[in-house]
Amino acid sequence: MNKQLILFYFYMACFLFCTCSCEKESNGLFQQDDVVFNGTEDDTSPQNVKLPDIDLSHWKVTLPIGNPTSIKPPEILDYATNDVLKTYMYNDSIEGALVFFTKPGASTPNSSYSRTELREQLVAGSDSYNWTFKDGGVIKGRLRMNETSRDSSGKPHRVIVMQIHGRLTNEQRDLIGQKDNNAPPIMKVYWDNGYVRLKSKVLKNQDASYPDLLHTDAWDNDSGYTFSEYVGYEPFTIEIRASQGEMAVTLNEIHTHSYSGNNMQKWGVFENYFKAGNYLMATESDAFARLKYYNLEVNH
Structure with missing residues (x-):
């Protein structure tokens, strides 16, 4: 050849x-x-990973462990790789959600229930800067209950998923001789057996003086309000708007329940902060709840 x-x-x-x-x-x-x-449609490729639309730079989280354990910015920003956090707060990259898991364990001084719950911090890393109803505030989140344990009668355990919580200033604390800055929550949003239920506060004495109304025991629970729409285990949207003398809670951008009058006017003396997450209303050893937040935003 x-x-x-x-x-x-x-x-x-x-x-x-x-x-x-x-x-x-x-x-x-x-x-x-x-x-x-x-190469363009593989579900496991990084391009198809969904992440929650939540900026954690102004939130700290309280966990159901420790005394209890709280993690604040900037450490909370690394939740996906934090060995302490990732059991209780982690990404669902398929649904694009931030998962909050909790079970009975450590609780805060003014509660017997455990939580994996975010607490707003206007100044990252500090609880000392908060807002009043005169300042105004809006919190809006899209979330769903993933799963929760049941009580002895077979009813799902309730979970508080969003709050406006009051806080005494240092001057108010000293005025009434209280050992901490705790004040009541003016709004608690519950996931309650597939429905969204609201609980607020009313003054026991509508003519209470300024020093008297600073005490937690000056306020009582109202009768509550439950939205008629059943959300079950599907995603839903909650928005709370607070302004001077008024508060409104909206479900799925359609149904709104409003608060005004003397109780809201008197509440103006308190500072406040938003909370969001998984606050489990159960103490049984086998109780648990897993909640997912897709997005969460706050404006003032």
Whole structure:
């Protein structure tokens, strides 16, 4: 076989090899070890990972462990790799949600229930800066109950999913001789057996003086309000708007329940902060709840 013929067969072999390689990469597909992947639509590719629309730079989280344990900015921003946090707060990258898991354990001084719950911080890392109803505030979140344990009668345990909580200033605390800055929550939003239920506060004595109304026991629970729409275990949206002398809670941008009058006017003496997450209303050892937030935003 002469040299020209050998070169001819060599070039033909190279041409056929390149052609086959190009065919395997056509239409966005490539083949590796007899497994075909779609380079543009593979569900496990980074491009298809969904993340929650939640900025944690002004939130701290309280966990059902420790005394209890709280993690604030900037540490909370690394929740996905934080060994303490990732059991209780982690991403669902399929649904694009931030998952809050909790079970009975450590509780805060003014409660017997445990939580995996965010607490607003106007100044990152500090609880000392808060807002009044005169300042105004709006919190809006889209969330769903993923799963929760049941009580002995078979009813799902309730979970508080959003709050406006009051706080005494240092001057108010000292005025009434209280050991801490705790004040009542003016709004608690419950997931209650598939419905959204609201609980607020009313003064026991509508003519209470300024020092008297600073005491937690000056306020009583109202009768509550339950939205008629059943949300079950599907996503729903909650928005709370607070302004001077008024508060309104809206479910799914359609149904609104409003508060005004003397109780709201008197509440103006308190500072406040928003809370959001999984505050489980159960103490049984086998109780638990898993809640998902898709987005969460606050404006003042």
